[in-house]
Amino acid sequence: MSQNLGLRLCLVVLLCLSGCNAFNGGSTETASITPAGVPTDDPNATRGLAPGLTNHGVVDSIALGDAHEAVLSNTSFTIHGKTTVKYSNGTLRRQGERTARVVNPRDRRYINVSIYTQNKIRSDQKSTNNSFWSNGERVLVALSSSQTNSTTYQHFESRDPQYPILKYHPQKERYYTLFQAVDTKVINHTTNNGTTLYRLTSTEIADSAQLIEYSMNVKIAQNPRNLTFHAVIDSRGVVHEYRLAYTATLTETNPSTSVRVVSTTRYTKMGSTTVDRPSWYAKANNTTPEPPTTYS
Structure with a gap:
């Protein structure tokens, strides 16, 4: 199972980077918003606009994250995420x-994850493209690699196999941190x-350690700076999209x-x-089911 262990480690790193990752890259669809000023001298400026949100901004990230997940746990949705890390050049x-x-119930899902990394030893690149499909009773997996x-x-007769990314939505805890x-x-x-x-x-930046923890490995980066952040939140507390960008020092x-980190997330088709x-359902379904995963 060494290949599976390597993939799990790769997915854990992606979870640290994403933010399923999210995302203004590529074909991002920005929500259409007609500017309407929010007056700062309004005597009701501290009135709640959404759970955890006032005219002053997000004042309770836990309330907001909980509301976001509560709404999405009762509906279907598509999430798009992208995170890039680039050197200063x-x-x-x-x-x-x-x-x-x-799709509600959330056991029905189809997840595609693409990872590109620079190979430090050979100074070239490698990429993987992994897909996960579940109907709530079984999970099918397709694993593609540019190296091979x-x-x-793979085929799991279980709704809860070894891949942590299958439990990654709709990620209220990440909004606590963000x-x-x-x-x-x-x-x-x-x-x-x-x-x-x-x-x-x-x-x-309100908390540098939290920011690094949210989007990068805390052991290899420090001193986040030059932050830009934009988000769209509705009155129920759903975070429709956000774009986070900052510079950090890679240690x-x-x-x-110095590296520039850009992480975006966007929810559509709610x-x-x-x-x-x-399309690969038959190929995966015809494989021998993997043994049940045990956790220590």
């Missing part, structure tokens, strides 16, 4: 992309189909090197997402 160090389609130029398949790490403020709002959307922004290199069988 623009060279890509690492990139992770994640797309997940989840091949795809292998909104403790940045000091946000509300800059405008609009109403769309009866739902009020608030746009938040930030250039202030595992000699000498230390209430209308479907999960169909993937």
Whole structure:
């Protein structure tokens, strides 16, 4: 099972980077918001706009995260995520992309994860593309690697196999950390189909350690700076999208090197997402089921 152990470690690293990752890269669809000023001299400026959110920004990240998960746990949704880490000269160090389609009950899902990393030994690149499908009773897996130029398949007669990414949605705990790490403020709002959307922004880091923990390995980076952050949150507490970017110092290199970290997440098709069988369903379903996973 050494290949499976390596994949699990790779996925854990992706979870630290993502943020399924999320994402303004590629074909990001930004929510349409018509600016409407949020007056700072309003005598009701501390009134709750959404769970954990006031005109001053996010004041209770736990309440917001809980509300976000409570809404999405009762509907279907698609999440798009992307995280990139680039050196100051623009060279890509690492990139992770994640797309997940989840249907209530949340055991029905189809997740695709792509990881690109720079090979430090041979100074080239390697990439993996892994897909996970579940109907709530079994999980099928397709694992592709650029190094072997091949795809292998796995079959689990269980809704809870060894892959931690299958438990990664809709990630309320990550919003606990994110909104403790940045000091946000509300800059405008609009109403769309009866739902009020608030746009938040930030250039202030509230907790450097939390910020690094959220998006990178705390052992290899420090001194986050030059932060830009934007988010869209609705009146129920759902974080529709966000974009987080900052510069940090990578300490595992000699000498230390600056990197730019960009992490985005976007939720779409809430209430209308479907999960169909993937094109590789038969190949994975015909493999011998993997033995049950035990956890110590």
